[in-house]
Amino acid sequence: MRIGLAVPQYGRFAALSSVLRVAREAEPMGLHSLWASDRLLTPLAPKDPYPGGDGHMPEAYRVYLDPFAVLSVAASVTSTVRLGTSVLNACWYPPVVLARSLTTIDRLSGGRLDAGLGLGWSSDEYAAVGVPWRDRGKRYDATLDALEAIWGADPVSFEHELWTITPSNIQPKPARRPPLYLGGFTEAALRRVGRRGDGWLAAPVPLPVLTSMWQVVRRAAEEAGRDPGGLRMIVRANPMITEHGTPPGSGSVADYCAYLADAAEAGAQEFILDFQQTATDDQHLLDLAAAFTSDLSTRLK
Template sequence: MDLGLAVPQYGRFAAAGSLPAVARAAEELGFASLWAGDRLMTPLAPKDRYPGGDGSVPEAHRVFLDPFAVLSVAATATTSARLGTSALNACWYPPPVLARSLTTLDHLSGGRLVAGFGLGWSSDEYAAAGVPWKDRARRYEATLDALEAIWRDDPVAVEHELWTIAPSHIEPKPARRPPVYLAGFSEPALRRVGRRGDGWLTAALPLPALGAMWAAVRESAERAGRDPDALRMVLRSNPVVTGAGTPPRSGTVGQISAYLAAAAEAGVHEVILDLQHTATSDGHLLELAADFRARLTA
């Protein structure tokens, strides 16, 4: 199982000095990948429940840095770690703009991009971005189609009711077609992962639920004539480290590590540790990261 780390991006870690120092140290510790998320705002009276905890948006998310800028800084501080998005809200961005940002990151990092996408959960954020909440799944599929065309074709030509790309050169191309990981837990989302994703971005769920969803992804891949063994399951863990708790959401480093080890046995290929909800400083975050890595690679 590979280990990745969410780089400093939000809350107390949204600081110019934290990001390059932690990214560099994480690579030196042996973390295989570095990840950033995508939040736009924190509504005072949200229309939708946050998908975690008690349903309220974490206080730390009030300050949230742009994922493209964050990963660009991480790219300059590192040399080999993969750079992933977990996950971009793909529908917020016109496909050529999204492709340009992602391809630039891939180009400047020497081909280290992993493109992770999701539909998001907040209709307030969609409204602020000027994107309809209705029919967002259809827009999502069309966005993925357009990205594939931009990364593959030269010239590129896309004609769709949502946008038109006149026959054009869109360069540079990525060093190689980036792996595309898709998030989601609903039945349509899981089918989409199997049908067209290179991997599934999931959260730290109870293992029986995780196994059932992964089976649905694999079944969808088989129905689409794809090799299910070629897909990767990537689990994001956002634990609160306490003296005792209830893994996977909280607990000691040992308790949470035991859950993650069991998740690896259940088929997880990579874990993204996000320690920004529990660490109190850059040093503390790196101490926790080193402790988790030591336990999970022993």
């Protein structure tokens, strides 16, 4: 079992000092990975409800650092932890720009990139970047196609109604083709993971739901002639630590770790722990990471 940590990026943790301290201390703690996510704005009257809790976006999301910049800083003070995106909203970026940004992090970190991509949920954010909300699934698939071409051998060429890459050398290349982990919870999204992803970026939902969704991914992989055993399930959890609560929403460290251990039995192979909505400062965040790592290590021996 691998345990990762969301690198400081938003809310009270949107500060260089937090990124540097937490990234530096992650490796000695035995954490496997650091992850950054993607958020642009907080609409005052959102068109779409936030997909969690009561539908309201967490207050901490009002301040959000750029994921590429945060991971570049983390890369500069670490040497072994993987550096991942969970998730980038792939459709916001032209593929050649997205590939360059991801490849830069991979090269600066010595080949430690894990690329996690998703569709996003906010039509307001799509409007802000000038990308149509309609047919976003088709745009997403085309983005994945373009990334595969760009990360392949030169010369690269790509023809699509959205973008044209004339035969070109596109350098540098990643140290190796980064793993592509895909998010999403609809039938179409889960089947896409099975068809073409290296794994699924999941969320802490009730275990029967998690198991059912994972089965959709695995069946889609089999139907595409792929080995479902080669796919990874990575669960990003945002635990709210309280004395009394019911995971996966909230609970004590012990209660939440018990839920995660059950998720591991259901197929999860890695956890991304995001404490930025419950920790009060850097030390508290690191203490929670240590407590979860210790508890999970004992449960998952």
